[in-house]
Amino acid sequence: xxxxxxxxxxxxxxxxxxxxxxxxLHCGLKKTERNDLGVIVCSVPAxxxxxxxxNLFQAAPLQVTRQSLVNGxxxxxxxxxxxxxxxxxxxxxxxxxxxRAQTASQLGLAEDEVAVASTGVIGELLKMDCVTAGIAQLxxxxxNQPEHxxxxxxxxxxxxxxxxxxxxxxxVNGQQVHIAGAAKGSGMIHPNMxxxxxxxxxxxVISGEHLQQLLRExxxxxxxMITVDGDTSTNDMLVAMASGLAEHEALTPGHPDWKAFAAGxxxxxxxxxxxxxxxxxxxxxxxxxxxNGAISDLSARAIAKTVIGSSLVKSAMFGADANWGRIIAAVxxxxxxxxxxxxxxxxxxxxxxxxxxxxxFDEEAALKYLQGDTVQIVVDLHYGEGQxxxxxxxxxxxxxxxxxxxxT
Numbered sequence: 026x027x028x029x030x031x032x033x034x035x036x037x038x039x040x041x042x043x044x045x046x047x048x049x050l051h052c053g054l055k056k057t058e059r060n061d062l063g064v065i066v067c068s069v070p071a072x073x074x075x076x077x078x079x080n081l082f083q084a085a086p087l088q089v090t091r092q093s094l095v096n097g098x099x100x101x102x103x104x105x106x107x108x109x110x111x112x113x114x115x116x117x118x119x120x121x122x123x124x125r126a127q128t129a130s131q132l133g134l135a136e137d138e139v140a141v142a143s144t145g146v147i148g149e150l151l152k153m154d155c156v157t158a159g160i161a162q163l164x165x166x167x168x169n170q171p172e173h174x175x176x177x178x179x180x181x182x183x184x185x186x187x188x189x190x191x192x193x194x195x196x197v198n199g200q201q202v203h204i205a206g207a208a209k210g211s212g213m214i215h216p217n218m219x220x221x222x223x224x225x226x227x228x229x230v231i232s233g234e235h236l237q238q239l240l241r242e243x244x245x246x247x248x249x250m251i252t253v254d255g256d257t258s259t260n261d262m263l264v265a266m267a268s269g270l271a272e273h274e275a276l277t278p279g280h281p282d283w284k285a286f287a288a289g290x291x292x293x294x295x296x297x298x299x300x301x302x303x304x305x306x307x308x309x310x311x312x313x314x315x316x317n318g319a320i321s322d323l324s325a326r327a328i329a330k331t332v333i334g335s336s337l338v339k340s341a342m343f344g345a346d347a348n349w350g351r352i353i354a355a356v357x358x359x360x361x362x363x364x365x366x367x368x369x370x371x372x373x374x375x376x377x378x379x380x381x382x383x384x385x386f387d388e389e390a391a392l393k394y395l396q397g398d399t400v401q402i403v404v405d406l407h408y409g410e411g412q413x414x415x416x417x418x419x420x421x422x423x424x425x426x427x428x429x430x431x432x433t
Contacts, residue, residue, distance in 0.1 A: 030195065031289035034203065037192020038174030042203040043228040044068045044268030047173045048166035049180030052159025054107035054145070054152060062159040063180030065224055066101045066132060066167060071266040073099035074237035075140070076244050078261035084111035085121035086141040087262060093125070093137045097233025100138035102264055103128040103163075104222060105156060106183050106209070108145040109260045120151045127160045142222050142262050144183055144209060174207070181209040181222055189300040195289040197282040198273040202229045204286075206293040210301035223248065223297055225265040229286060231276040239290060240265050247294040250326065250415040251302045252334045299416050308418035312342050315403045319411030324361040329415035331359035332402065336420055343419035345395035347388065349377040356404060367407040372400065 040047050049063035075094055077087050093099060103124055110117045121141050129136045143151075167173065178188040192205040203226075210221030231239075244263060276286055303311040314333045319325035332338055337351040349370050356363060370378035373394045377386050394400070 030285040031193045031204075031292060032195075034192040034194050036171065037194075037203065037205055038171050038190060039065060039177060039192075039205050039207045039224065039226055040169045040171075040174045041192045041205050042226045042268060043270035044071070045226045045266075046167045046169045047177040048163050048168070049173075049176030049178070050159060050162055050166055052105075052162075053155035054105055059182070060176060060180035061107045062103075062105050062156065062163070063177040064101055064103045064128065064132075064163050064167065065177065065226065065266070067099070067226075067266055067268050069268055069270065070098045070100060070138070071268050072231055072233040072236050073097060073140075073264065073266045074233055074240045075262060075264045076241055080261075082112060084109055084143060084260040085113060085117040086110055086124075086143045086260065088118060089121045089125050090140040090142065090262065090264070093140050096137070097237075098138070099140055099264070099266055100134045101128060101132055102140040102142060102224060102266075103160065104142040104144070104181055104224075105151070106144050106181055108143060108149055108151050109147045110143040110151050111147045111260055113148065113150055116150055120153055120156075123153065124156060124160070127157060128163070131160055131164050140264055142260070142264070144181065144222050144260050178207050181207070183209065187300075187304055189297050189304070191293050191296045193289045193292055195282070195285045197229060197271065197276065197280075197286060200271050200273045202271045202273070202286065203227060204229070204289045204293050206297050208297040208301060210304070221248070221261050221263075221301055223263040225263070225290075225293060227265070227267045227290075228269070228271040229267050229276055230269040230271060230273055231267050231286075235277055236265055236267055239287060243287075243291050243294050245326075246414075247291065247298040250330065250413065251298045252330065252415070252417045302416040302418050309421060310342065310397065310419050311399045312339070312417050312419060313399070313401045314415045314417070315401060315412075316406065316415075317404070317412045318406040318408050319413070320362045320409040321411040322413060323411070324409075325411040325413035326415070327361050328356055328359040328363075328404065328406075329413045331355045332404065333415040333417035338402075339417065339420035342395065342400055343421050345392050347372055347375070347377060347386070347391035347395060349383070352402060352404065353378065353381070356406075362408065363406055364408050369405040369407070371403045
């Protein structure tokens with residue numbers, strides 16, 4: 026992916042693309058005074074697409090959002106943190122529809138123009154008195170300034186230590202087009218959409234059908250290639266909205282600037298995905314796994330995800346232990362074709378295995394490298410042309426501490 030196809034917008038936010046506004050506030054779902062209710066609004070019907078968790082126990086908001094997206098357009102998405110509204114039965118479903126109806130009413134929209142997202146503790150009913158009061162305050166809190174985007178970003182966080190957001194610009198028919206994103210996620214993160222919420226906005230002209238295709242393909246290469254702890258949640262959702270206010274020729278895969286738009290779109294997704302992995306609960310470092318030479322890209326993805334998801338590999342990364350045996354063991358149990366005599370492994374630039382046999386390396390140099398805040402594990406299989414990237418983090422004592430008392 027060439028960065029020359031797009032330009033970073035350092036001061037850009039989720040409301041930088043034309044037509045978008047946002048808000049965030051504290052309504053009382055969280056015990057602290059941190060924001061816990063937010064909204065993104067588009068001034069026109071936006072082409073929209075979404076991908077969802079693969080967990081069979083999907084939370085009520087996902088059911089509501091699926092219904093709203095039947096026509097491929099949205100005007101708004103309302104989101105709360107502090108309560109997942111998952112495994113809450115008929116009452117939870119009713120509450121999610123109430124959130125949609127009340128948001129639509131406050132913003133002067135049709136109910137099916139509003140998506141709903143929730144994140145937080147599973148199995149507890151929403152405090153609807155708090156939610157209702159908060160939704161009533163959203164219209165006066167909405168705006169298109171950086172501070173409005175900041176309030177929204179804060180509203181979607183749970184155990185996250187930092188907000189995750191990014192904006193890039195691309196040229197389409199000579200017009201500047203913005204693509205922006207904001208996300209939350211720190212724990213219960215695993216490939217196939219994990220406990221994360223992500224929201225993307227763009228002023229590009231693109232149909233809901235083509236946006237959905239691009240979103241699904243890009244998600245497979247980015248969000249579905251991260252893991253923190255191997256757990257896939259009930260609430261994960263990624264929603265993308267395109268206002269079309271850049272007013273260029275409609276983007277399709279055959280458009281001469283499709284490649285640039287897709288590259289910018291991919292960069293936004295990859296940045297958010299890596300930010301989630303880096304901010305894993307208790308994590309001290311981002312770990313990137315590169316797999317080259319697999320029989321196919323799909324095979325490479327499976328192997329990369331197995332390595333990045335290994336608790337033993339993650340523990341070794343926390344301890345700065347150059348234990349390549351854990352890496353090759355993960356490669357071997359991924360269930361993919363591998364020539365057991367041709368595997369090379371390196372940690373950054375430090376080669377630890379060649380032709381599936383250990384080679385002498387500088388243990389002190391390896392220790393120093395693994396103590397850094399970003400670690401790259403490279404696996405060369407020499408078995409084909411397939412390649413993949415996956416991202417995760419180390420497994421620390423703090424991860425257990427945080428999750429042992431999540432509800433308290």
